[in-house]
Amino acid sequence: MVRIGMVNYINTAPIxxxxxxxxxxxxxHVIEAPPSTLNRMLAADELDLGFVSSYEYAxxxxxxxxxxxxxxSATGPVGSVFLFSMVPPAELQGRVVLLTGQSDTSVCLVRLVLEEFLGVAPAYVRGEVFGAHDGAEISAVLAIGDEALRLRQEDRYxxxxxxxxxxxxxxGLPFVFAVCAVREEFLAANADAARAVG
Structure with a gap:
């Protein structure tokens, strides 16, 4: 049996x-899950191959x-990975930014954008985008996939x-959010099966 991980977002449906x-x-056997779950599963040898965050591959x-x-990947707007904010992102210094638990790559990217490109150092917390936030005053939210599309439509921020x-x-470069990766051990023993998937 080949255990394959697939991202279960509306924006991956065409693929x-x-x-x-x-x-x-x-x-x-196909397992549908958010990228961060697929990352953990591939690293723990619970998957043989599938879409994982480019962060996991790196x-x-x-x-x-x-x-x-x-x-x-995207060259320019991706349309499903957003930082939603109550203030301009350049004004997030010291403010709380909620980071989705569904992605590792986008968490790294938002930190890079805020800290390196905008020069601000927010306070980060990880959690559920639509979950309870223990009374924390959230100024901005990183959301991906279906949650990002929903927040954009709700127009709260x-x-x-x-x-x-x-x-x-x-x-000036494209950004790769996820790749289709196979464990080297599985590939060595099952090259034909791995090629058939891709």
Whole structure:
């Protein structure tokens, strides 16, 4: 059996739905989860391959190989990774920023954007975007995927910073949020199965 991790967000549906129709095999077990969960599962050998945060790949490059030329990336606005804020992001110095627990890459990216590009040092807390926040006065929220799309539609926050756009504006480069990676051990023993997935 091949254990495959897939990100379960609406913005991955164009990739995932086509993949399910064209290449899925009966002996494949697909686990749908947020990127941070898939990261932990691949690192713990609970998955053989799948979409994981580019952060996870960068943290353990010797353990994984990138499959195919498939990624979740953007050159400019990504449309599903946002910092929602009650104040302009450049004014978040010392204020509380809630970081989603669903992503590792976007957490690193928002810190880079705020600290390096905007020169502010907020106080960060990790938690659920739509959960209870223990009375903390949250000035901004990092949300990804379906939660980001929902918050954008609700229009609760006067400031909305697309992190793909902020990265591109400051670097001129595309940003890779997730890659399709396979564990090296699995690839060595199951090269044909790994290629069939990608």
């Amino acid at each position: 995932y739905e086509v993949w399910k129709e064209r290449v899925r095999q009966p002996d494949w 943290a353990r490059p010797a353990r994984y190989r990138i499959l195919a030329d498939l990624s979740i 006067p400031f909305c910073l697309d992190l793909g756009e902020a990265w591109h504006r400051n670097t």
